[in-house]
């Protein structure tokens with residue numbers, strides 16, 4: 738998971754899916770372009786954009802320009818370009834906060850997940866920031882199926 742990214746403001750879906758496969762992605766639509774570029778430079782992250790024109794007077798250390806407007810093509814493009822691993826880190830990061838989720842005691846999430854899921858699963862994870870709970874239910878299988886479809 739060594740590659741880290743900053744995604745430009747219009748790339749929300751791509752940002753979420755890179756987090757789904759476990760990558761560290763800064764995405765914040767409230768930030769100005771210049772702030773995003775500064776963070777990317779300072780934290781040694783790859784700045785990914787779909788903009789055709791970027792300010793001439795700003796240095797971007799690691800820039801990757803997407804050609805496609807289509808999300809699936811963008812995802813495939815980034816995965817292939819940077820040799821990302823789409824399997825090992827899947828579901829290890831909160832898609833909202835970018836935080837790494839931590840395994841928690843089953844008992845501690847009893848009131849926060851549907852009874853059926855609580856009964857049916859043994860492993861639960863929690864985002865340390867937003868406290869959202871994750872488990873490898875139907876959503877997990879659908880996600881893997883979607884990834885396979887995109888990468889085919």
Ligand SMILES: [Zn+2]
Nearest residue numbers: 831834864867
């Ligand atoms: Zn979170």
